[in-house]
Amino acid sequence: MASGRPSGADRTRSTGLRWNAWNLLLIVPLAMLFTPMLNLDEPRVFGLPFFYWSQFAFVPIGVVCVGLVYVMTRDEPVATGKPDHLSVDDLDEGGKA
Amino acid sequence: MSLDNVQWTELIVFTVLFLVVSVMGFVASRWKAGDTLEHLDEWGLGGRKFGSWITWFLVGGDLYTAYTFVAVPALIFGAGAMGFFALPYTVILYPIVFLPLLRMWSVSRVHGYVTPADFVKGRYGSRPLALIIAITGIVATMPYIALQLVGLEAVLRTMGLNGSGFLGHLPLFIGFLILAVYTYQAGLRAPALIAFVKDTLIYIVILVAVIYLPAKLGGWSTIFDKSAELLSAPGANGAPKGSTLLTPNNQLQYATLALGSALALFLYPHSLTGILASKGRNVIKRNMVALPAYSLLLGLLALLGYVALVSGAKPITNAATGRPDTNTIVPVLFDQQFSGWFAGIAFAAIGIGALVPAAIMSIAAANLWTRNIYKEYMRKDATPKQEAKQAKLASLVVKFGAVLFIVFVDPQFSIDLQLIGGVIILQTLPTVAIALYTRWFHIWGLVTGWIAGMGYGFWLLYQIPNPAAGKAHFGGSALTLDKLSFFGWSPFEGSKVQIYVGFVALLVNVVVAVLVTFLARKLRKPNGIDETSPEDYHADEGDPKLKAVASH
Numbered sequence: 001m002a003s004g005r006p007s008g009a010d011r012t013r014s015t016g017l018r019w020n021a022w023n024l025l026l027i028v029p030l031a032m033l034f035t036p037m038l039n040l041d042e043p044r045v046f047g048l049p050f051f052y053w054s055q056f057a058f059v060p061i062g063v064v065c066v067g068l069v070y071v072m073t074r075d076e077p078v079a080t081g082k083p084d085h086l087s088v089d090d091l092d093e094g095g096k097a
Numbered sequence: 098m099s100l101d102n103v104q105w106t107e108l109i110v111f112t113v114l115f116l117v118v119s120v121m122g123f124v125a126s127r128w129k130a131g132d133t134l135e136h137l138d139e140w141g142l143g144g145r146k147f148g149s150w151i152t153w154f155l156v157g158g159d160l161y162t163a164y165t166f167v168a169v170p171a172l173i174f175g176a177g178a179m180g181f182f183a184l185p186y187t188v189i190l191y192p193i194v195f196l197p198l199l200r201m202w203s204v205s206r207v208h209g210y211v212t213p214a215d216f217v218k219g220r221y222g223s224r225p226l227a228l229i230i231a232i233t234g235i236v237a238t239m240p241y242i243a244l245q246l247v248g249l250e251a252v253l254r255t256m257g258l259n260g261s262g263f264l265g266h267l268p269l270f271i272g273f274l275i276l277a278v279y280t281y282q283a284g285l286r287a288p289a290l291i292a293f294v295k296d297t298l299i300y301i302v303i304l305v306a307v308i309y310l311p312a313k314l315g316g317w318s319t320i321f322d323k324s325a326e327l328l329s330a331p332g333a334n335g336a337p338k339g340s341t342l343l344t345p346n347n348q349l350q351y352a353t354l355a356l357g358s359a360l361a362l363f364l365y366p367h368s369l370t371g372i373l374a375s376k377g378r379n380v381i382k383r384n385m386v387a388l389p390a391y392s393l394l395l396g397l398l399a400l401l402g403y404v405a406l407v408s409g410a411k412p413i414t415n416a417a418t419g420r421p422d423t424n425t426i427v428p429v430l431f432d433q434q435f436s437g438w439f440a441g442i443a444f445a446a447i448g449i450g451a452l453v454p455a456a457i458m459s460i461a462a463a464n465l466w467t468r469n470i471y472k473e474y475m476r477k478d479a480t481p482k483q484e485a486k487q488a489k490l491a492s493l494v495v496k497f498g499a500v501l502f503i504v505f506v507d508p509q510f511s512i513d514l515q516l517i518g519g520v521i522i523l524q525t526l527p528t529v530a531i532a533l534y535t536r537w538f539h540i541w542g543l544v545t546g547w548i549a550g551m552g553y554g555f556w557l558l559y560q561i562p563n564p565a566a567g568k569a570h571f572g573g574s575a576l577t578l579d580k581l582s583f584f585g586w587s588p589f590e591g592s593k594v595q596i597y598v599g600f601v602a603l604l605v606n607v608v609v610a611v612l613v614t615f616l617a618r619k620l621r622k623p624n625g626i627d628e629t630s631p632e633d634y635h636a637d638e639g640d641p642k643l644k645a646v647a648s649h
Binding site: 017026028029030034048049051052058059063065066 | 178181184185188189191192193195196311316317318319320321341342343348351352355356382383385386387389392393396400534631635
């Protein structure tokens with residue numbers, strides 16, 4: 001589809017990237033990789049050394065972070081059946097094999 | 098082959114469950130059937146309409162493979178804490194891929210992409226670049242399929258089917274033949290349906306194992322103390338075999354291996370297959386929240402490596418290679434600690450656990466072959482029906498290739514290849530993942546970056562010895578920093594700190610890609626044509642822009 005693409009000027013106007021501060025929560029689980037802070041034997045829980053149970057604790061932390069991002073960014077506009085958002089070029093899509 | 102050592106109860110339970118899923122595999126072709134199976138959208142992506150539950154089972158069954166379930170505890174059994182990297186790997190995975198996967202789903206749905214290479218071709222309009230991505234995907238996936246067979250064979254050999262020569266591989270061959278036939282017939286629907294059984298069995302087995310076994314062996318505290326003692330015994334090179342906590346030298350390896358593996362996982366074509374088969378963005382979002390349930394399971398299972406260590410379980414000697422196979426350690430543990438029928442269920446869980454990913458991987462490799470090599474270079478005018486036919490045949494070829502690999506080549510070799518596979522698939526990150534966000538990178542930069550990352554990665558892997566296995570090269574993925582050199586300059590002379598090779602190779606790849614991109618822009622070289630538009634990356638179910646399923 002070389003023909004009829006938005007010109008360079010059009011494209012810089014809408015980059016297709018959408019920023020949402022809630023997305024920053026997705027960085028939080030990476031903290032589990034800072035092993036110098038976590039690589040300890042004590043205190044133990046159910047006999048598991050701190051290192052192991054703290055790594056396990058990041059499973060729910062990860063779930064909560066991703067879950068929050070999912071719930072809080074739900075209202076973000078996605079293109080669902082809004083024909084007015086379609087440019088002439090997009091209406092052209094049907095012609096593509 | 099002698100049948101004296103066969104555990105009959107286990108074998109019968111295993112066989113019955115195996116037959117049940119085989120029947121399901123054959124029935125699957127009619128499950129939620131579309132108008133035709135003669136289209137890649139239907140055969141290769143199950144009609145692109147899987148909801149949250151099916152996707153959860155399918156992707157869970159796909160990512161958490163039989164090999165993972167036997168190899169991760171085996172790593173802990175052999176080396177201790179380092180093997181636990183599998184837990185952070187599968188926890189940080191979902192936050193990292195959450196946003197890019199949504200963009201990938203939307204753009205693929207608008208343009209009808211079936212493979213990552215389809216996307217690259219659409220995004221950059223470059224056939225060579227798409228071909229590189231397709232070949233990298235196929236090459237990285239093949240040993241992964243072979244590894245599933247290693248998992249299945251570990252179980253079969255523990256049940257006493259431990260023959261040598263061709264006869265020793267016969268049970269595996271029969272199992273795979275059945276799998277190949279129903280995948281040929283039903284496509285992605287077969288593993289999707291079987292995944293329900295596989296995952297249910299796995300959950301039951303592991304929950305029972307992690308509650309019952311530690312209690313039997315004196316509780317986790319005792320298990321960890323004894324493991325620490327056993328692992329401190331000197332290994333092959335005189336140093337301790339491992340430790341229950343990380344050491345100053347392997348912490349960086351732990352973090353970079355987890356991060357590198359997480360970045361690599363959704364670059365594998367088979368992982369993307371499960372995502373593209375889902376019906377909308379919300380299905381993917383919900384799954385990114387719910388899939389860590391499997392990570393919890395994997396973490397618990399990993400700890401069984403310590404349980405096996407303390408219980409005194411010994412890996413079985415593979416009669417085909419004559420060497421002890423540490424991948425049999427969890428099956429052996431189950432065999433020793435559980436009654437025959439429950440061990441049979443556990444083995445079926447692992448065995449069926451090998452079938453689901455093997456089927457999806459072969460479908461993904463077949464899709465790549467058909468879309469990006471066959472249609473692109475051999476039959477440009479192929480109809481959708483011919484495409485589907487070609488993919489079905491390719492899936493057979495891929496699976497039998499994997500079987501031949503296991504029969505004729507040392508299984509250790511497929512483990513090494515899998516290790517290399519992770520490093521090479523990571524080299525597609527700038528072209529596939531970063532391209533979802535920006536077209537800043539130039540085609541020239543992406544190609545030279547790929548070549549540099551690939552070449553440097555291989556060179557580093559070649560230099561890693563494994564004293565325990567008596568190997569001088571390709572002995573693992575942990576590189577000591579003192580081996581790191583750039584044109585003779587060693588920035589970390591004398592350091593014994595380890596790092597994941599894939600991570601270093603990816604850095605080299607990105608740096609080269611950036612430099613060459615600057616150069617190409619300076620020279621005003623054309624950078625291909627982008628057929629996607631910014632809005633495409635946000636399309637969701639119901640959008641009129643979506644390409645009708647099975648229409649093109």
